[in-house]
Amino acid sequence: MASEPKAGGLNGVKNFLRGRKFPGTVRLSHRGRDGSLTAEQDAAHVLSPNSSDAKDASKLAPAGSPAVSQEASFSSTEGGPVLWQGAASQPAEQPVAATARDPAGNEMKEGRELRSASNTRRAKFNKLLAEQVVDLDALRELCWSGIPSDLRPMCWRLLVGYLPPNRERRDAILARKRAEYRDMVPQWYDIAGSSDDDAGALRQVRVDAPRTAPGVACFHQPAMQKSLERILYLWGCRHPASGYVQGINDLVTPFLAVFLSAHLQGPLEDWQVDSLSEEDMLSVEADSYFCLSKLLDGIQDHYTYAQPGIQRTVFSMKELVRCIEEPLSRHLETQGLEFLQFAFRWVNCLLIREIPFQAGFRLWDTYLAEGPKMREFLVFVLASFLLQWSRNLAHMDFQELVMFLQKPPTGEWGEGEVEFILSRAYMWRITYGDAPSHWKQT
Amino acid sequence: MAPGASHKPDDDYDYLFKVVLIGDSGVGKSNLLSRFTRNEFCLESKSTIGVEFATRSIQVDGKTIKAQIWDTAGQERYRAITSAYYRGAVGALLVYDITKQVTFENVERWLKELRDHADANIVIMLVGNKSDLRHLRSVHTEDAQAYCEKEHLSFIETSALESTNVESAFKRILTEIYHIVSKKALAADDNAPTPQGGTRIEIKDTPAESEKKKSGCC
Numbered sequence: 071m072a073s074e075p076k077a078g079g080l081n082g083v084k085n086f087l088r089g090r091k092f093p094g095t096v097r098l099s100h101r102g103r104d105g106s107l108t109a110e111q112d113a114a115h116v117l118s119p120n121s122s123d124a125k126d127a128s129k130l131a132p133a134g135s136p137a138v139s140q141e142a143s144f145s146s147t148e149g150g151p152v153l154w155q156g157a158a159s160q161p162a163e164q165p166v167a168a169t170a171r172d173p174a175g176n177e178m179k180e181g182r183e184l185r186s187a188s189n190t191r192r193a194k195f196n197k198l199l200a201e202q203v204v205d206l207d208a209l210r211e212l213c214w215s216g217i218p219s220d221l222r223p224m225c226w227r228l229l230v231g232y233l234p235p236n237r238e239r240r241d242a243i244l245a246r247k248r249a250e251y252r253d254m255v256p257q258w259y260d261i262a263g264s265s266d267d268d269a270g271a272l273r274q275v276r277v278d279a280p281r282t283a284p285g286v287a288c289f290h291q292p293a294m295q296k297s298l299e300r301i302l303y304l305w306g307c308r309h310p311a312s313g314y315v316q317g318i319n320d321l322v323t324p325f326l327a328v329f330l331s332a333h334l335q336g337p338l339e340d341w342q343v344d345s346l347s348e349e350d351m352l353s354v355e356a357d358s359y360f361c362l363s364k365l366l367d368g369i370q371d372h373y374t375y376a377q378p379g380i381q382r383t384v385f386s387m388k389e390l391v392r393c394i395e396e397p398l399s400r401h402l403e404t405q406g407l408e409f410l411q412f413a414f415r416w417v418n419c420l421l422i423r424e425i426p427f428q429a430g431f432r433l434w435d436t437y438l439a440e441g442p443k444m445r446e447f448l449v450f451v452l453a454s455f456l457l458q459w460s461r462n463l464a465h466m467d468f469q470e471l472v473m474f475l476q477k478p479p480t481g482e483w484g485e486g487e488v489e490f491i492l493s494r495a496y497m498w499r500i501t502y503g504d505a506p507s508h509w510k511q512t
Numbered sequence: 513m514a515p516g517a518s519h520k521p522d523d524d525y526d527y528l529f530k531v532v533l534i535g536d537s538g539v540g541k542s543n544l545l546s547r548f549t550r551n552e553f554c555l556e557s558k559s560t561i562g563v564e565f566a567t568r569s570i571q572v573d574g575k576t577i578k579a580q581i582w583d584t585a586g587q588e589r590y591r592a593i594t595s596a597y598y599r600g601a602v603g604a605l606l607v608y609d610i611t612k613q614v615t616f617e618n619v620e621r622w623l624k625e626l627r628d629h630a631d632a633n634i635v636i637m638l639v640g641n642k643s644d645l646r647h648l649r650s651v652h653t654e655d656a657q658a659y660c661e662k663e664h665l666s667f668i669e670t671s672a673l674e675s676t677n678v679e680s681a682f683k684r685i686l687t688e689i690y691h692i693v694s695k696k697a698l699a700a701d702d703n704a705p706t707p708q709g710g711t712r713i714e715i716k717d718t719p720a721e722s723e724k725k726k727s728g729c730c
Contacts, residue, residue, distance in 0.1 A: 093675040094551035273614070274587060277538035277559075284556035315589045316537065316559045376592035414562035414593065423558070469580075472565045 188218075195221055204228060204235040214439040216432055216485065223332045226325070227357060229438040230364035244353075251356035258307045259300050268307075275302045275314055282319045286427050288330070288341040289323065297326065297355040305362060312373035317418040321365065324422065324434045325358040338428065365438070368445055372418065380417045383445070384409050387452045393502060394453060398460050405468040412475035416452055424455070425480050425488065432485040436492050450495035450502075458491065525569055525578035529689050530600050531682075532630075534622055535607035536615040537586025540641040543672035544607065545583045548682050553673055560585045563597055572687050579686055591625060598630035602693070603637070603685045608656075610640045610669065611648040616656065623663065635692065637666040637685045644671040 195218060198209055209228060217225045227233040232247070233240050262272045279298045283289040289298070301322055306314030327338060333350050334341045343351070371379030388409040392399040402409075415423060420437065422430040437444045456463075459478065466474060480487070533541040542560050546552045549566040560583055569578040582601070584594035598604075606622050608615040619638065626634060638660050640651060653669060660667040666684060670677040 092553065092673060094547065094553065096673070097552065097554045097556075274537065281538075281556065281559050284558060313589070316585060316587045317561045319559075373589065375589075377589070410593070411563070411565075418561045423561070469565075469567060476564055 192218055195225075199224060202237055204237075206235055210439045210441065214436050216489065217435045219331065219431070222328045222431065222435070226328060226361060226434070226438055229441065230361050232357065232360050232364060244357075247360055248353055248356040251359055252352060254304055254308075255300060258304050262303060271306050271314055272303055274316070275299055275306070275319075278302070278316055278319045283323045283427060286323075286327070287339060288327075288343050291343045293346065293351055294326070294343045297351065297358075298322070301326075301355060301359045301362065304359060305366075308363075309366070309370070312370060315373040315418075317415070317423075318362075318366070318373065320419045320422055322358055322362045323427070324430050325361045326354065327427075328431060328434075329354040329357050368442055377418075379445075380414060381410070383417045383449055383452070384413045386449045387413060387456075390449055390453045390498070390502060391456060394498065395457060395460055398457070398464055401464055402471065405466075405471060407468055407471050411472060413452060413456070415476075416455065417448070420448065421451065421455060424478055425483050429483050429485060429488050432488045433492070447495065447499065450498045451491060453498065454491045454495040524576065526575040527577045527690060527693065529577060529579055529602050529686060531579050531581045531603040531605065531685065532597055532601045533581060533583045533605050533607060534594070534625070535586060535605075535639075536609070536612075536618050539586065539607045539609040539612070539615050540672050541583050541586065541605075541607050544605070544639070544641060544670065544678055544681070545581055547672045547675055547678045549581070551675070553675075559587075562590065562593055568682075570683060570686060572683075572690050575690070577686050577690055579682065595625060595629040598626065598634075601630055601634060602689050603635045604630065605637050605639050605681065605685060606665075607639045607641050608651065609642050610651045611642055611645045613650045616640075616651040619659070633692070635666075635685055635689050637668065637681065637688075639681055640667075640669040641672060643669045643676060644674045 191212075194212055198204060198212060199221070206228065209225065213225050213229060224233075228235065234243055262268050276299065279295050279302065280290070282298055288294055298319065302314050302319055305318065306312075330341065330343065330346075331338075333346055333354065334343075346354070366373075369379055371377075372383075373379075388399075391409075421433060425433070437448075440447045455478075456475075459474070462474065463471060533545060535541055537559060542557050542564065543553050545564075545566055546554060546557075549568045562585055564583045565581070566583070567578060567580050569576050571577070582597045584590070584597060604626055606619060606626075608619055610616075623636070626636060638656060640653070640656055656669075657667055659665075666688065668677055668681045668684065670681050672678055
């Protein structure tokens with residue numbers, strides 16, 4: 071029978087450890103990803119994309135309409151993908167203008183420019199969202215380049231098709247969907263464990279819920295653990311072709327955090343989920359469940375037997391990398407490195423395991439804006455992510471390659487770095503087209 | 513300093529053995545690996561997706577043995593992917609959680625996985641992990657021991673958290689593999705000073721590996 075999840079998993083562990091001594095290093099969580107600086111992060115800093123590269127990317131990244139400004143910047147680089155590659159893998163000679171982190175004296179002027187650019191963007195969002203019937207195509211285009219954090223809950227729900235574009239119908243639909251979810255809980259979750267299969271599924275979810283987003287405190291508060299457990303278990307029941315698969319727990323976390331942000335103030339690190347009313351929490355849970363379902367609908371074969379969708383995506387990525395950077399591709403092959411050995415998890419968790427938690431929101435903006443095309447676009451994102459380190463990789467042997475790629479140095483990454491990866495992926499899609507068969511002929 | 517980091521360059525080894533870590537999810541495979549290779553334990557480690565990799569070298573009979581260890585995801589859905597890594601493995605640590613009876617019951621299924629996908633001569637050691645949780649024990653040592661005698665497996669109980677027997681577990685299986693391999697080499701050709709044939713796995717040079725070992729948790 072379904073019982074309460076262990077209250078305060080981490081607190082339990084802390085109590086258990088109190089006053090005891092253990093050999094070597096015992097870590098509470100992956101601090102490397104979540105703030106405190108480690109020796110490894112120093113190294114990561116050296117290896118991470120040169121910050122001016124990232125700025126370069128944000129400059130080149132689409133500011134309003136991805137199609138227009140991307141094409142413009144693409145043609146301005148003339149050499150196409152080769153030049154792009156150069157820009158990616160070599161530190162820019164000239165400091166590039168326009169981020170708040172720039173220590174130069176013209177910081178204030180740039181700050182003003184940034185603010186006014188972001189005001190213009192916000193005005194565009196407001197205008198679009200105020201329409202009686204939201205123009206979804208225009209919204210996709212705008213969201214592709216990033217969504218202001220307070221507008222994310224609304225935009226994400228529209229993008230995945232959970233909320234209807236028509237304002238008038240939204241309240242009624244939300245109420246209906248949330249009621250539907252509320253009914254699902256007693257129908258499935260409350261009787262969980264009545265058969266062996268159910269018991270196995272529930273056991274798996276219970277093993278993974280406490281291991282979800284280890285560095286993010288609010289995910290380990292009892293109310294959140296309960297929500298996670300129910301979402302994952304219910305999703306598995308309703309999608310028997312795959313059932314719950316490890317890693318899907320990671321994919322729901324951006325939705326939960328962003329929908330919670332509509333109810334909680336202050337930085338995410340300080341959130342007290344238990345302060346939410348039961349009804350609000352259930353709304354967040356229901357919305358997250360349905361949005362997760364919409365996201366996964368397009369990639370169900372990532373999680374069915376033998377995970378053919380992941381294998382295909384990794385294969386396409388390998389082909390694309392061969393087209394973009396043949397020497398590196400050959401080096402990896404000579405070393406005997408299989409793409410599946412490092413990229414499997416990248417695809418399985420859509421890369422959010424590889425970057426800091428909140429940077430994942432920016433990734434989601436673009437994935438959800440891509441909608442049904444996300445699956446194809448992912449191949450370009452993966453190649454862009456891998457080739458971020460082409461210079462380092464070129465000198466590594468098999469073992470170094472595996473060790474590096476299973477923990478790439480992204481601990482300090484923020485939206486800028488994610489944007490760089492995404493805009494370069496966008497450029498490559500223009501250059502190489504959507505179909506893997508085209509790449510082979512290139 | 514990680515226990516495995518020696519003054520000897522890492523690519524300077526006599527034998528390279530590929531070993532896989534298998535067993536149900538949540539039994540502590542990844543922490544056994546991080547304890548052995550980096551002397552680290554992570555309380556809130558994420559689940560392993562697909563496979564993860566680490567190495568460490570140890571000395572046996574004056575020979576340097578480098579273990580290349582592949583840690584696999586425990587969930588059944590991943591078996592199609594992870595079983596590809598059994599190929600070429602000369603050892604397997606099959607891990608269960610002494611506080612969860614069902615993870616011990618599933619040992620049989622894992623053995624079948626190995627029989628179906630791994631080399632017939634693979635050395636298998638059953639590892640009962642989390643021995644620090646004495647008050648929660650649900651699998652008796654004697655039962656596991658009896659099972660291992662019946663199935664001709666080595667057996668050990670470990671605690672990755674307290675670092676109990678982790679070193680021994682890996683050392684025992686690597687030594688066992690070494691003895692089999694060196695005996696086989698002698699039998700095959702008395703003149704050959706080093707083992708030849710299917711059991712030795714060659715990979716490329718691996719400099720600067722001790723640097724890698726300092727890297728963070730999990």
